[in-house]
Amino acid sequence: MSSSSFDLLDHSHPILVFGRDGQVGKALQVCLSDLKVPVVYLGRADCDLTDQVALNEILSRHQPQLIINAAAYTAVDKAEAEREQAFAINTQAPALMARYISQVPHGVLIHYSTDYVFADTKKTPYFETDITGPIDQLSIYGQTKLAGEEAIKEAFNLADDSGRRRGQEAFSRYFILRTSWVYGDGNNFIRTILRLAAERDQLKVVADQVGAPTSAQWLAEVSLEVAQSRVESGIYHVVPDGETSWHGLAVFAIETAASYGEGVEVKSENILPITTQEYPVAAKRPLNSYLSNQKLKKVLTEMAYTTPYPRWQDQVEQYVKDYVATALKS
Ligand SMILES: NC(=O)c1ccc[n+]([C@@H]2O[C@H](COP(=O)([O-])OP(=O)(O)OC[C@H]3O[C@@H](n4cnc5c(N)ncnc54)[C@H](OP(=O)(O)O)[C@@H]3O)[C@@H](O)[C@H]2O)c1
Secondary structure (H helix, E strand, O other): OOOOOOOOOOOOOOEEEEOOOOHHHHHHHHHHHHHOOOEEEEOOOOOOOOOHHHHHHHHHHHOOOEEEEOOOOOOOOHHHOOHHHHHHHHHHHHHHHHHHHOOOOOOEEEEEEEHHHEOOOOOOOEOOOOOOEOHHHOOHHHHHHHHHHHHHHHHHHHHHHHHHHOOOOOOOEEEEEEEOOEEOOOOOHHHHHHHHHHHOOOEEEEOOOEEOOEEHHHHHHHHHHHHHOOOOOEEEEOOOEOOEEHHHHHHHHHHHHHHOOOOOOOOHHHEEEEOHHHOOOOOOOOOEOOEOOHHHHHHHHHOOOOOOOOEHHHHHHHHHHHHHHHHHHO
16 A cells, blocks of 8 residues: 555545546546536547647646546557557657656556457456556557556656655655446447347357457446545556457347337347458457456455446446447437
């Protein structure tokens, strides 16, 4: 445990949230609106993260003590052809945020990363301590996200060293929250599959990639719990319990939608499993995206977080009921 603590209800500095219009950014807005704290939400038009001068100016102007970086270059296949842009947004921008907040007493950076930093070196769940890469086996997206993690760790290590030399105690902290298969208010696999299920009577879905679908809303809630805790800096895997394949998720989401009376054309037996090789895309995807959540569970218990730990099925069922049913009706 760290001696440092951030008070979310301290109104002297605003919270800065990057990625306002993304799935996690929108979920954060829902959680933070309940808390009535000053928050500045930034979309691409307010601060383009490829522009380091603009980012520096935003940080100096708002002087945040907590930064939540939910912005990212997430177009995984497009990134293969746009390496520079992906690197600027996923590596250089978080590096700058880390350099800034690491100098702020009790400062906290929450940053999101991904299962794409692993390249099938294991068949079992990855722990935070597992070696990432190998780099040449990762997609460009995975490489830029991994470099973002490294840059954040480096900035905080440098700040901790110089802080210790000055006898400083109010250390700043970072949390790199690695997650997978996120769905919320935005474009995602579940929405796509339900749209297709309403239009077609047969679907083919990849069945040899496994991972844990993760609710953006729950990820946002956990992010705020961690930000206010006294937990140590580091990488945390934030995924619910259980695992499935894209095919398993498609069947579950479609059957759930059907049970709520949604217009679903396709029958479960006509959702056909296919292999990754049968669905060629530009970027390499890990076959094993399964992240162990043991470390997160341990710290949530230490934080006396009483909400029961979710299973992916419960979250997807709720999502299909809440968001998608509304979207399909409109
Ligand atoms: N989605 C997943 O399955 C998944 C899985 C693992 C990890 N993650 C990580 O989780 C985090 C949040 O993901 P998400 O699903 O919420 O992503 P998202 O819905 O794609 O949102 C990303 C946001 O970043 C913004 N952005 C992109 N380029 C920008 C730029 N140059 N300047 C400023 N803003 C920019 C986008 O702005 P516009 O709205 O203007 O495009 C968008 O609102 C990311 O770090 C991602 O890597 C996601």
